[in-house]
Amino acid sequence: METIGIPRATAIDMFYRQIIxxxxxxxxxxxxxxxxxxxxxxxxxxxxxxxxxxDQAAQSDSYPIDDVFEELDR
Incomplete structure (x- = not known):
């Protein structure tokens, strides 16, 4: 996502909007x-x-699940 300039949170939001x-x-x-x-x-x-x-966890290449759901509720 970084290569095309879309933040992960935006990509997740786009995905959920497509589901809807x-x-x-x-x-x-x-x-x-x-x-x-x-x-x-x-x-x-x-x-x-x-x-x-x-390595992903050590590089903080993840999000706490509570943060993910909080972002989706916005």
Missing amino acids: LNKGIPFSLTIPKSLPAQDDMDEKTFNALMAKGY
Whole structure:
């Protein structure tokens, strides 16, 4: 979103407005035949997935859920 100059909060607002206008999710949803699970991953893959999540949290690349819902209520 940063590349095209749209703040994350605005993108989330746009998404919810599309849900309202379309009376549902504005794109098709699919569920993969299998979801990633720790039991199905080797240690290297699992550790890489956990490291990615940790890096996002460490860089504050997330929002507290209460803040997200508060923003949506505006």
